[in-house]
Amino acid sequence: MRALWLMLGCCCLASCALFRPADPVTVDVVGIDPLPGQDLEVRMAVRLRLQNPNDTPIDYDGVALSLTVNDRPLAAGVSDQHGQVARYGEALITVPVSVSAFSVLRQAMGLAQSSGATSVPYVLHGKLGRGPWAAARFEERGSLDLNTWGAAY
Incomplete structure (x- = not known):
C-alpha cells in the first residue's frame, strides 16, 4: 500500500511539472479607424497586436475590450473572432467599439x-476567450498628452 501511495505521489509531482505557468499575452493598440455609427453613437475599429511570448x-x-479615460468609461466592444497566435509569434485583430454620446459628455x-491638466490617464482592459473555463486577460495603461494631441489637430 505504501508503494502505491509513493507511486501516486510521484505521478502527481511529475504532472505538476507539465503545467508550468505561461507568460501573459502582450497586447498593443496599433490603430483606431472610424466606422459608421448610428444616431448619437460613435463607432471605431480598434486594431490590436497580440504577441505570444510562450513556446506553445x-x-x-472571442475578444472583449473596454476603455476608461480619466477614470471614466468611454468605449466598449466585443467580437466573436477566433484564431491562433503562433508560438513566439504575433497576430493583428480588429475589434469594433462603441462610444455613446453620454460617454463623450462625461x-x-x-x-x-480639470482644466489645468496636461495629460489624461487611460486604461484599456480586455479579454481573449480561450474556451469555457479560461480567458487571457490583458491591460494597457498610459496617459494622453493633451498638449501634443491638441497640436496635432
Missing part, C-alpha cells in the same frame, strides 16, 4: 473640471 500557440475565441465635463 494560443488559441482564442469626458468633456471631466476635462472641464
